[in-house]
Amino acid sequence: MRLDPETCARARLARDRRFDGRFFVAVRTTGIFCRPVCPARLPLERNVTYYPTAAEAAQAGFRPCLRCRPDAAPGSPAWGLVSTTVRRALQLMRSEREAASMETLAERLGVSSRYLRRLFSEHLGASPQAIWQAERALFAFGLLRDTSLPVADIAFAAGFGSLRRFNAVFKQIYQRTPTEVRKGSVSVSSGTSDGTLRLFLHYRPPLQWERLLAFLGQRALPGVEQVIDGVYQRSFSLDGSRGVLRVGHEFSAHRLVVEVQGQVGTSLYQISQRLRRLFDLDADTDEIEKVLGCDPLLAEQIRRSPGIRLPGAWDPFEYALRAILGQQISVAAATTIAGRLVDRYGGSFRDDVGNVHKLFPTATQLAGADFSGLGLTRKRAETLRSFVEATLAGRVNFDLPDLEDWCEQVTVLPGIGDWTAQYIAMRGLSMPDAFPASDLGILKALGGGPDKARPKEALARAEAWRPWRAYGALLLWQSLQAEN
Template sequence: MDDQQRYQAAASKDARFDGVFFTAVLSTGIYCRPSCPAITPKQANVRFYSTAAAAQEAGFRACKRCRPDASPGSPEWNIRADVTARAMRLIADGIVDRAGVGGLASQLGYEQRQVRRLLTGELGAGPLALARAQRAQTARILAETTKLPMGDIAFAAGFASIRQFNATMLAVFDTPPTLLRERAARHAAPAPPGVIRLRLPYRPPIDIGRMFGFLAARAIPGVEEVTAGAYRRTIALPNGPGILSLRPAPAASFVECDLELDDLRDVTAAVQRCRRLLDLDADPVAVSCCLARDSVLGPLARACPGRRSPGHVDGGEVALRAVLGQQVSVAAARRLGARLAAEYGKPLSAPSGSLTHLFPDAATIAAADPAALPVPRSRAAALVGLAAALAAGDIRLHPGADRDQATARLLALPGIGPWTASYIRMRALSDPDTFLPSDAGAVRALRRLGADGGGAGGAAEAAERWHPWRSYALHHLWAYIEQPTPQGATSP
C-alpha cells in the first residue's frame, strides 16, 4: 500500500487494516489504528508507520480511545519468510528481553549490526525499540489485570529499573501505570488470585467452534482438556511452566485468555504462543477472497470465510506428536500421547483439574530407551532421533526458524517423510502455504467435491491454484470431511 491507499483506509475506518499499519497525527502527537473513530485529520498532517514501535520512536503516543497497542498483530509477519519477518516473530516471542539483540541475531544466523540495519531500514525502528514497545504492552497487561506492586511489574515486563518503567509508560501511553490500573478496575471483572486475565483480539470473522473442535479432537489427557467451551493446557515457557485457558467471547472480536504462570516474565511469550495456536493474526478476508474464486474450494470458502489454520504453542512438541501419531488414528495418537506424558512428562507442582503434566521435552525423549516407548520400534527410533536433533539444536522450530531449512533437516532424519515434515511446518512454524498432497482426508475431500484428485499427484496439482494460502485450503478440505455438507456449500 502507498500512503494514499493507507489514508483512504483510515478515512473509511476500515478495521481490516488494524495492526497492518498505524496512523500518526502531527498536530496531536498521537498514533492510532486505521479504524479509530476519532475525526479524520487532513492528509498533510498524517504519517504512516508499519509498527507501533516506529511511531513511538518518532515521538508519537498511543491513542487512549482506540488502543493501537492492543490491536491484532500484522498478518505480514506470518506470511513472509524473510529475515525481517523471522526477526519480528522472535521479538514478539520475547527473545530480546531474554537474550538481548545478540540472542536475536544468533537465532537468525546474522550479525547484530546487520539485524539492526535490516529492521531500522524497513520498519523505522531497531530491535531494541521494537522490544521496548512490546515491553510496554506487557507492563500494561500486568498493571491492568493483576494487583502486583508496580516494581514487580516493571521487572516482570523486562524493564531494567523503576525509572525506566515509569518513563516508558508515560511516553508510550501518556498515562502513569497507577492510573491505567484504576481505569481498568472500573470495567473489568476481577480474576481469581494468581490468574492474569486478558483479551486476545483478532480480525473477524473466525470459525472458533471448528478451531476448538480441532484442538479437542487432538487433546492429550493430562496435558490438555476442553471443558465448558474452554480449551486449557499446560505449557512449558522460557522461565517456567504455566497453564493457559482460552474461551470464545460471543459477539466480540477477541478470545478470552487466562494465564497462570510460575514466572511473570513469561507473559509476553505466553500471549504470543496463544495467538499462534489460534492463528489470531491472520487476515481472513484476504484468504477467503483468494480461495472463494476457485471452482473447487469457492463454495467452502464462501460458506466459512473465517477458517483459520491452527498453529501450536511449542514447535518441538507438535513435531514429536506428529511422529508419535504416524500411521494411527487421531484417537490412537491421543492415547499414545497420554502414555508418553504420564511416563516422561514433568508433573505440575499443583494439578489443575485434569491437567497434571507438561508434555515431555526433547531432551527427556532423546535420553529414553526406544524399546520402552509405547510405539513400534521403527517409530520409536524416529521419535528418539527427532528428539535428539531438537535437543542438540540441529533442528530449530522456534517462531523465527527458517522454514525451508527446518523442512530439509526434518526430511533428512530417518522415519520422517514429506507428510510429517509438511504437517510440522504448517503447525509448528505457522506456514500459511503448506499442503499435504498425500493426506488421505484431502484426497477424499477432493474426490467428493467432484475434483478427481487422482491421488497425491492430482491433489498437489489442484493445490497449485491456492497459493499462498494452501494451509487454509487444507483446513477447508478437512472441515468438509468432518461436516460433509457445510452450510452454503453445494453437496457433490
C-alpha cells in the first residue's frame, strides 16, 4: 500500500486527528512507531517511514510507542483499499480464534496458496501468517496494558495455541516480553469487581451513537438483545463459551466500552472484531461521504448527520434468518416472530447472579425444524427450512464471497429473491456495495413524492455511489424518517 509522504508529513507535523489510524510513523533512529497524533517530540522527516497499518509497522520490526499507544488507534480504513481477495482473507483471519494454514485459507477463498501469498506480498508486503501474528500481538499488547488478565489468558485470548509460542512471537515483534510490558503499565484494571472484563474499541469521529442505538433498539431480539439507557446488550455463544456483553459509549475518548461477563477469555479477539463490524467502527466515513455527497439528496442527509455507519450483525446466519422472517412484514412483526423462534428452538443459560439469558439457535439446532406455530405462512416456513438445510450442506457459504456470488447462491433457494439476498449482504455480511433496489422505502425516497421510482431507475442512480451503495440505501431510509 502506498502513502503520499508529503501528506503524511503535513498531518504528523500538525498532529491532525483526522489522520489518526490512517497511517503510522516509524522512527528509524529509535525503532519505535507512533500514531500521527503522538505528543512526543517530533522526529526529523529524514528519520521516519510511513506505514498504512500498525500491523505492517510491527512486522517491519518497530515496536509500539508507550505514550500514544498504536494499539488504541482507530481502525485503519487501509484494509478496504486492498484487493477483494486480500480483504476477504483478512476478514476470515480475524473471524477465527487460531491461525489457519496458508493452504486452508487459500482453499476457503478458492485460490491457490501461491497466488494468495503473492497478493499479500504485493498489497501488504508480508505473508498472511506475519500479518496475523502482528495483529494478534498488537491486540495482546492492549490487553496487557488495560486489563489484569494473566499473561497466559491473554495469549489464548489473542489466538495463540501456547504460551511459549506467544512469548516468542511477541518478543520478536516488540523486542520485549509480555511480562516487561505488563510491568511498565501505568495502571491495570479488569474493569469491575465481579470479574467482568473490559475492552475498549476506538473509532475515528464522528459517530452517531444515538442513531445506531435507535436502529438496533427498534430491531432488538427479545430475550437476546436489548438497548437501555444508552447501552447495547446481548447474550452470545462463541466457541463453546457463553456470556453477556454490554457496549457503552465514551464520547470524549472516541471509543466504545465493552464489558464482557462469562468464561469467554479465549474469545475476546473474536468478540472485539464482531463488535467492530456490528457498529461499523472501521468505516472510512470521509471517503464514503465524499462519494455519496455528489448526489444532492444524499448530501442533505450527510449534512444533517455526518459520520454515517452501516449497522451490521453479530452473526451472519442469525441475521439471514431474521431477514427471511422480515420479508413483506413490518419490523415489529418480524422481531416478534424472531422472538418466538428463539423461545422454541434456542438455548438459554443463567449468569452468575441467576439471570436467564436466551441464545439464538444455530443451524444444527434448527435441523429438521418445521417452524410451525410461529405465525409464518407455509411458504415462509419452507424457505427457512431450505436455507437451514443449504447452510448445513455447505451450499450457503458465509466465508465472505463477493456480492454477485452471494446473491447467486441464495436466490436459487425457494422464497429468496434479490431483495432478501441484497439485504442480508448489506447488514448480515457488511458488504458496502449491496443495494436492495426493489425496497419500497428506497423507491419512495428516490421518487420524491407519492410516486415511487422503479428498481431500474434506482440501480441507475446508485451506479455513481459505488462502492458505497449500502450506505446510500441507509441515507435514503434516514431521509424518510426526517420527513416524518
